[in-house]
Amino acid sequence: MKGIQVDFTGERPALGLLSVVGFAATVQNAMVNLGTNQGSDTLFPDRGTKLQENAIEGQLIDINSAQHSANFAAVDTVAFSKAYTPTDAGDGLATAVLEPADFNGSRVTIEAIFTSVDGEIVGIKTAI
Amino acid sequence: MATPINFEAYTPAVADVPEARVLTVRARLETWLKQGWPDLDTRPNSVYGDLALTPLAYQIAAAEIAAERVVSDLDLEQVASGVIYNCDVVRQFLRNFAAVERENLKATGSIRLTFSSNLQRTIDRRTLYLFGTTSIFTLRLPGSGHLEVLPLGSVPSNINQRVLTRIDATRYVVDVPVMGVMPTAVLAGDTATTDNLLTGLIGMTAIGDFDPGTPEDSLITLAARTRETVYASSLSTRGGTGAFVRKEFPDIISTSATISGDREMLRDTVNSLGLSDGRIDVHVKSKQAFLSDTQLVRLTLNVAQDKFVGKLALANAPVKIDSISVAADAAQSLAPVIYSRSLDPVRAPLGTAAYTALEELWLVIPMPRGGDTLPLIVTQTDGSTVWADFLVTYRFDPGLAQVGSVLNSPEVKPVGIDIVTKTFVPCVFSSLTVEFVKPAGKQVNVTQARTEILEYFRTLNYPNIYVDSAISDALLYAGASGVKSVVCNATVQWSVASKFLPSTAPLPSVDLVAATAAALTPPLVRMLTTAQLVPDYRDVNLGTGNATMVTVGKRNIGYLLDESALIFTEYAP
Numbered sequence: 001m002k003g004i005q006v007d008f009t010g011e012r013p014a015l016g017l018l019s020v021v022g023f024a025a026t027v028q029n030a031m032v033n034l035g036t037n038q039g040s041d042t043l044f045p046d047r048g049t050k051l052q053e054n055a056i057e058g059q060l061i062d063i064n065s066a067q068h069s070a071n072f073a074a075v076d077t078v079a080f081s082k083a084y085t086p087t088d089a090g091d092g093l094a095t096a097v098l099e100p101a102d103f104n105g106s107r108v109t110i111e112a113i114f115t116s117v118d119g120e121i122v123g124i125k126t127a128i
Numbered sequence: 129m130a131t132p133i134n135f136e137a138y139t140p141a142v143a144d145v146p147e148a149r150v151l152t153v154r155a156r157l158e159t160w161l162k163q164g165w166p167d168l169d170t171r172p173n174s175v176y177g178d179l180a181l182t183p184l185a186y187q188i189a190a191a192e193i194a195a196e197r198v199v200s201d202l203d204l205e206q207v208a209s210g211v212i213y214n215c216d217v218v219r220q221f222l223r224n225f226a227a228v229e230r231e232n233l234k235a236t237g238s239i240r241l242t243f244s245s246n247l248q249r250t251i252d253r254r255t256l257y258l259f260g261t262t263s264i265f266t267l268r269l270p271g272s273g274h275l276e277v278l279p280l281g282s283v284p285s286n287i288n289q290r291v292l293t294r295i296d297a298t299r300y301v302v303d304v305p306v307m308g309v310m311p312t313a314v315l316a317g318d319t320a321t322t323d324n325l326l327t328g329l330i331g332m333t334a335i336g337d338f339d340p341g342t343p344e345d346s347l348i349t350l351a352a353r354t355r356e357t358v359y360a361s362s363l364s365t366r367g368g369t370g371a372f373v374r375k376e377f378p379d380i381i382s383t384s385a386t387i388s389g390d391r392e393m394l395r396d397t398v399n400s401l402g403l404s405d406g407r408i409d410v411h412v413k414s415k416q417a418f419l420s421d422t423q424l425v426r427l428t429l430n431v432a433q434d435k436f437v438g439k440l441a442l443a444n445a446p447v448k449i450d451s452i453s454v455a456a457d458a459a460q461s462l463a464p465v466i467y468s469r470s471l472d473p474v475r476a477p478l479g480t481a482a483y484t485a486l487e488e489l490w491l492v493i494p495m496p497r498g499g500d501t502l503p504l505i506v507t508q509t510d511g512s513t514v515w516a517d518f519l520v521t522y523r524f525d526p527g528l529a530q531v532g533s534v535l536n537s538p539e540v541k542p543v544g545i546d547i548v549t550k551t552f553v554p555c556v557f558s559s560l561t562v563e564f565v566k567p568a569g570k571q572v573n574v575t576q577a578r579t580e581i582l583e584y585f586r587t588l589n590y591p592n593i594y595v596d597s598a599i600s601d602a603l604l605y606a607g608a609s610g611v612k613s614v615v616c617n618a619t620v621q622w623s624v625a626s627k628f629l630p631s632t633a634p635l636p637s638v639d640l641v642a643a644t645a646a647a648l649t650p651p652l653v654r655m656l657t658t659a660q661l662v663p664d665y666r667d668v669n670l671g672t673g674n675a676t677m678v679t680v681g682k683r684n685i686g687y688l689l690d691e692s693a694l695i696f697t698e699y700a701p
Contacts, residue, residue: 084172
């Protein structure tokens with residue numbers, strides 16, 4: 001797969017000047033899915049996760065609850081990605097693991113590790 | 129030049145595009161794009177997928193819906209059912225069938241021309257009749273040439289001829305159909321002026337409210353009529369006849385054709401080859417049915433029989449006689465008898481001529497005498513005949529004469545088929561009693577229910593048949609909680625006459641005794657339950673000397689319910 005890059009490094013995600021190919025494109029889509037509120041897209045009701053919503057609602061009271069929410073987000077993201085990726089695509093998303101690495105009450109840092117069907121592993125650290 | 133199509137008129141709002149349809153379009157686009165760009169990431173969450181492909185899918189789905197709506201505007205069935213997205217496109221399309229939306233064209237009605245003398249006159253067909261300052265009408269004649277008005281008692285020999293009728297001692301009238309432009313409404317009784325003032329013409333009055341010719345939902349009705357015209361425009365079939373009448377006469381609200389072989393058809397005959405002749409009875413009812421008119425009728429006294437006898441020559445074929453009274457003494461009670469006689473027994477014998485232009489009516493009124501045997505009606509004489517004037521109030525349908533004259537005009541009449549135009553056979557209610565249940569603490573709008581029920585029966589004709597639920601619905605909408613019972617007392621009125629004269633019988637004016645003896649009495653068909661309001665009766669005496677050739681069924685039954693006959697009773701549980 002080949003897509004347009006989204007630059008997550010700035011304060012806010014922005015379109016990049018490069019393209020993303022292969023599993024990187026899949027990971028990028030997964031990142032977008034993590035940050036999308038589930039139910040906000042009327043065309044794809046299953047798209048997104050409740051991670052941000054849980055955070056905004058104050059459900060992430062400690063690292064355990066953050067882990068709990070992150071697990072659900074990982075499952076939702078993998079399921080959605082698989083639904084829209086050809087099954088024989090080697091750069092499709094096989095698994096996603098989200099681990100809260102740091103939690104200070106108002107901010108949680110999550111380490112995300114994505115594994116492709118072919119076994120390629122990409123790890124990203126992000127903060128919510 | 130083609131009518132420009134503005135897609136905005138057809139394109140739905142984004143929120144109105146169904147998601148399921150967008151998903152289908154998106155999937156089709158993905159598949160199509162793969163042909164050229166197999167590696168392009170079009171998945172949800174991808175930049176192209178979310179920012180380009182999904183919006184494009186919405187646009188294409190909306191465009192497909194818009195295209196469907198354009199096709200819908202070209203589907204006359206959709207237009208006729210009221211689904212129109214762009215009136216300009218529909219209007220342009222209907223022009224292909226020479227169907228033009230009429231704004232002020234072809235208003236129709238009838239004018240009563242009143243004359244002070246009983247003379248023959250020719251009225252130029254281009255004569256204009258003006259109501260107010262803007263409503264202009266011309267004669268609507270079934271044949272070419274001018275309108276010829278013939279003196280009282282004449283027999284017309286041409287389709288454009290009309291015979292004067294006396295309405296009182298000094299006035300003679302003829303009713304003529306007109307059509308034209310009507311920017312302002314012409315109502316019953318409005319007087320007109322003309323550019324062709326004939327000698328003796330003393331009045332021009334509208335009979336009934338004129339029909340504007342343009343129904344409220346013009347394009348919808350136009351599409352419906354266009355479909356009927358395209359698919360069935362022949363006067364030789366049942367459906368084609370109805371379609372033709374509705375197209376040509378927009379003020380006709382009900383029409384039903386009975387053909388050879390129907391139970392309601394008794395005029396059909398079989399020739400020597402065993403083949404049935406083509407016969408069609410066209411039953412019509414117009415919006416203005418039934419107008420009321422009062423006319424003076426002069427009857428001659430048959431001294432030997434002590435009865436007044438005369439032809440009941442009314443200006444229009446009557447549907448119901450409301451009253452007959454002495455002109456000089458309305459309070460005097462009378463016992464009139466009306467005889468019906470067919471003017472063309474071959475085409476329409478006996479009862480089959482009822483309610484048509486082929487029916488001739490004769491009125492016989494016994495001289496009422498007091499206890500001292502003195503006559504109670506003051507007569508007049510010129511030395512040779514003795515007579516008295518009577519006032520006859522009757523109801524008629526102005527559409528009957530118009531439709532009949534056109535259907536029998538040489539340009540329209542189908543070859544080999546005999547068409548007779550008549551009104552529906554009226555089922556006259558003596559009473560219709562509706563007992564409704566009034567909910568506690570609530571009012572029932574009886575006035576509203578009365579209006580709805582009267583309108584229901586006024587417009588009830590084939591293919592619709594009477595159903596009890598119509599009465600129930602009217603009462604429920606008026607606030608009743610239910611209808612406990614509906615009881616009727618109605619009679620089929622085979623003719624305004626009570627007796628039929630066979631073709632072999634002499635005229636009552638020639639030999640009243642023989643005519644009376646030969647007269648046939650039609651059977652009494654009474655409806656005492658609502659289930660009987662859809663009758664099915666065929667003269668049981670057919671083939672015998674007592675046959676009156678009467679028949680009624682769902683195709684030719686009409687209903688005449690006066691407001692005074694509709695009775696509501698309240699049941700409080």
